[in-house]
Amino acid sequence: MRGDGKEATTVRPAPVCRARVRPPRGATTAPRRLTDAADLEPYLHDEAHFPGGHTPGVFLPADEGQVARALSEATAVLPVGARSSLTGGATPFGAWVLSLEQLARLEPPAKSSVLAGAGVSLTLLQSHLAGFGFWYPPVPTFTGALVGGVVSTNAAGAATFKYGTTRDWVAGLTVMLASGGVLELERGAVCAHPEGYFELEDLGRPMVRVPVPRYRMPDVPKRSAGYHTEPGMDLIDLFVGSEGTLAIVLEARLRILPRPAATLTALVVLESDALAFELTAALREASLATRRLGDPQGIDVCAIEALDARCLEILREDGADRACGVELRPGDGAALLLQAELPAALDEAQACDQIGRFEDSDAPDTPLVRLCRLLASRGALDRMSVALPGDTARAAQLFALREAVPVGVNRRIGQAQRERHPAIQKVAADMIVPFDRFPEMMRLYRDAFGRRGLDHAIWGHISDGNVHPNVLPRSIEEVAAGKEAILELGRELARLGGCPLSEHGTGRNPVKQALLAQLYGAEGIDAMRQVKRALDPGGKLAPGVLFSVARP
Numbered sequence: 243m244r245g246d247g248k249e250a251t252t253v254r255p256a257p258v259c260r261a262r263v264r265p266p267r268g269a270t271t272a273p274r275r276l277t278d279a280a281d282l283e284p285y286l287h288d289e290a291h292f293p294g295g296h297t298p299g300v301f302l303p304a305d306e307g308q309v310a311r312a313l314s315e316a317t318a319v320l321p322v323g324a325r326s327s328l329t330g331g332a333t334p335f336g337a338w339v340l341s342l343e344q345l346a347r348l349e350p351p352a353k354s355s356v357l358a359g360a361g362v363s364l365t366l367l368q369s370h371l372a373g374f375g376f377w378y379p380p381v382p383t384f385t386g387a388l389v390g391g392v393v394s395t396n397a398a399g400a401a402t403f404k405y406g407t408t409r410d411w412v413a414g415l416t417v418m419l420a421s422g423g424v425l426e427l428e429r430g431a432v433c434a435h436p437e438g439y440f441e442l443e444d445l446g447r448p449m450v451r452v453p454v455p456r457y458r459m460p461d462v463p464k465r466s467a468g469y470h471t472e473p474g475m476d477l478i479d480l481f482v483g484s485e486g487t488l489a490i491v492l493e494a495r496l497r498i499l500p501r502p503a504a505t506l507t508a509l510v511v512l513e514s515d516a517l518a519f520e521l522t523a524a525l526r527e528a529s530l531a532t533r534r535l536g537d538p539q540g541i542d543v544c545a546i547e548a549l550d551a552r553c554l555e556i557l558r559e560d561g562a563d564r565a566c567g568v569e570l571r572p573g574d575g576a577a578l579l580l581q582a583e584l585p586a587a588l589d590e591a592q593a594c595d596q597i598g599r600f601e602d603s604d605a606p607d608t609p610l611v612r613l614c615r616l617l618a619s620r621g622a623l624d625r626m627s628v629a630l631p632g633d634t635a636r637a638a639q640l641f642a643l644r645e646a647v648p649v650g651v652n653r654r655i656g657q658a659q660r661e662r663h664p665a666i667q668k669v670a671a672d673m674i675v676p677f678d679r680f681p682e683m684m685r686l687y688r689d690a691f692g693r694r695g696l697d698h699a700i701w702g703h704i705s706d707g708n709v710h711p712n713v714l715p716r717s718i719e720e721v722a723a724g725k726e727a728i729l730e731l732g733r734e735l736a737r738l739g740g741c742p743l744s745e746h747g748t749g750r751n752p753v754k755q756a757l758l759a760q761l762y763g764a765e766g767i768d769a770m771r772q773v774k775r776a777l778d779p780g781g782k783l784a785p786g787v788l789f790s791v792a793r794p
Contacts (some may be wrong), residue, residue: 259435261477263423263444266306267627273308276300285339287333291667297334297588304344306492309599310422312340313490321486323360323391326384328670329749331395331787342390351376355413356498360491367496376498379544380406382745383645387699390491395747396483398464400545400581403526403705404533407464407745409482414495420778421445423487425477432477440477442777452480452776457766460741462674467743468758468788469770480773485747488777499754504631505592506610509568509640510617511577511625511629515550518576519681521620522546522704523540526677530617532609536584541613547579548704552781553647556699560653562646565722567641568627574678578622578704579644584631585611593630649699651712658716666715669753671731675709675740686734687711688777690727696720708744725753733759748769752788758789 253575276282277299301312301319312317316553318337320345324330347359348366351374358367363383364378371377382392382399391397393415397409405411415427423445434440434454442450455471469488470479481489512518525543532540538619549557554574557563570577588610599605600614617623629636655668674682684700691713702709711731713724732742742757759767767789774781 248287257430257433257434257476259439260441260443261425261426261427261485262420263421264583265444265445266310266418266422268305269309270307270311273301273303273312275302276506276519279293285322285325286334288322288327288330289612290330290333290749292327292333292750294332294335295333296336297339298336300339300341302341302344306418306424309340309345309418309492310488312338313418313420313422313782316340316782317780318782319490319786320787321390321394321646322387323388323394324363324384326387327395327749328672329751329754331747331749332391333739335750335786336609337785340490342388342490342492343744344684346388347493351498352372355495356500357414357493357495358389359493360388362389363387364392364681365388371498375501376499377501378379378411378496379410379549380411385421387635389494389496391618393482393491394465394484395492396466396470396589398466398708400547400703401465402703402708403546404542404544405527409470411497412478412482412494415478415481415491416493417489417491419444419489420780420782421447424492427476427478428495429476429478433673434473434475434477436474438473440480450776452770453772454480455641455766455769457762457769459675460736460739460761462676462739462741462744464674464700464708465741466745466747467741468748468766469773483747485787487774487788488783490783502583502793503587505540505637506583506584506631507579507629507637507640508617509577509579509627509643510622511554511570511574512622512721514575515684516681517549517620518704519684521578521617521622522548523677524616524620526613528706538611539607539609541609541616541703542583542585544583544614545581545703547644547710548599548701548709549577549579549644550700551575551709552697552699553701556650556654557646559788560646562643562650566643566646567636568640568643579640582609582613590630592630597628611766627648634772643783644701645753648701648712651699651714654714658714662716663718665718666719666723667714669713669728671709671711671728671742672708672744672746673731673739673740673742674706674744677705677707679738679740680704680707682738683709683732683735683740687729690731690734691724694720694723694727696724696727706738728753729756729760732760736761748788755789 271500316338319340322332342360345359345361438454
């Protein structure tokens with residue numbers, strides 16, 4: 243407090259473009275390592291199931307010093323977390339695996355943030371925060387992911403519409419460079435020079451100048467498409483989404499929020515994609531108005547997932563709908579799974595009363611009543627399944643129904659591999675467009691797959707314009723046709739202002755690497771290579787991820 247009774251203003255140093263690298267803390271003792279074939283097997287693949295993974299061994303460091311020791315002993319390392327990558331980014335092809343699962347430091351929340359080690363799972367993080375009345379909002383669908391992997395891919399999920407992506411929530415970052423030096427970064431402290439570069443003082447070596455790429459990134463809510471770039475960008479953002487190719491994430495300081503008072507989850511079944519889009523647009527508009535106006539009684543939907551007709555057909559064929567307490571019918575055209583946050587806690591009786599009275603003129607003006615009225619105006623209440631606030635078991639069933647779609651798709655791919663050809667594989671994409679271009683994107687999907695006679699299912703995060711088209715090929719020829727369609731769609735969606743790589747990253751998937759090259763062109767890929775060479779001149783980190791090993 244100042245002498246005049248007014249609060250003193252904290253003056254932070256102006257950001258600079260130079261960062262100082264420090265030595266790793268602790269003795270550089272040898273980390274635990276695995277070399278027996280049986281121990282290595284779980285580390286030879288990730289959720290992309292790329293064949294041919296191989297590694298001489300796995301490092302399991304428990305602290306900074308051991309990470310540095312591993313880097314000093316190996317000519318190439320692949321940093322991995324939960325190995326949940328859908329792009330092959332956690333599949334080794336000759337490099338030592340550097341597993342970060344033991345870097346599990348987790349501190350109590352402080353000043354609306356929490357410090358978490360790279361090996362902390364999102365499940366553990368959320369459970370830890372819940373004990374203090376907080377939560378971490380921008381979680382991807384798979385909560386078994388580790389903090390290091392989430393930061394490395396700029397992971398995002400259904401709630402991007404309200405909460406953005408991982409990048410928006412990283413307040414600080416500790417990373418280890420290929421040299422073994424450590425950068426401790428606080429957001430706002432180190433920003434790019436106006437001429438487009440950073441400088442690093444790296445442990446007595448000559449000053450390292452790191453260029454900022456000059457390509458233009460698509461203006462969409464989420465993207466995991468190569469190295470981030472923007473004028474005056476924060477150095478933290480160069481590492482977020484870099485997929486382990488520039489540095490190894492050791493710890494992250496993540497912003498957090500107080501937990502919502504209550505959340506309602508609902509599944510509505512509709513007749514068509516068009517009706518699903520119209521309802522989503524209405525829910526988005528109402529929710530944006532609520533946040534803009536600060537309306538305590540307004541509708542506040544944070545996430546909407548969409549399932550198309552083929553998804554619903556798969557669920558019916560597999561009996562997943564009935565297992566999850568939902569009745570789907572032949573001819574159902576689409577479904578939306580939505581989450582709405584409520585400003586006050588409700589018990590079951592209060593929630594049922596408000597839902598039952600929403601049509602009454604004297605019904606209370608509450609967010610739940612308004613939500614029911616909006617859904618009724620779009621004909622969406624008749625086929626609604628709802629998990630009331632606090633009914634975590636019913637909410638889990640509805641989320642399980644959504645997750646049963648990729649499970650059903652993968653089961654059909656496996657069956658085709660066994661019965662038709664072992665090289666058959668799923669062909670999938672992860673694309674996003676500005677929301678108002680979403681119907682056009684869906685038409686492009688249907689056309690590209692329809693012209694090639696490809697069976698396909700589309701699901702994903704409609705509230706931010708990001709869905710996942712999946713081809714279910716029945717032959718090797720259809721695998722090739724599906725890849726051709728995805729590359730065509732990448733060009734068309736870029737024309738709409740979209741991004742063909744939204745939330746899963748690029749990894750070592752050849753189609754996704756081709757999409758990245760289409761998006762930025764040869765000059766853009768060369769600009770990324772220049773960043774890679776500045777920070778990792780020997781190509782030690784994650785070789786083959788994002789793009790082929792950097793040319794000399």
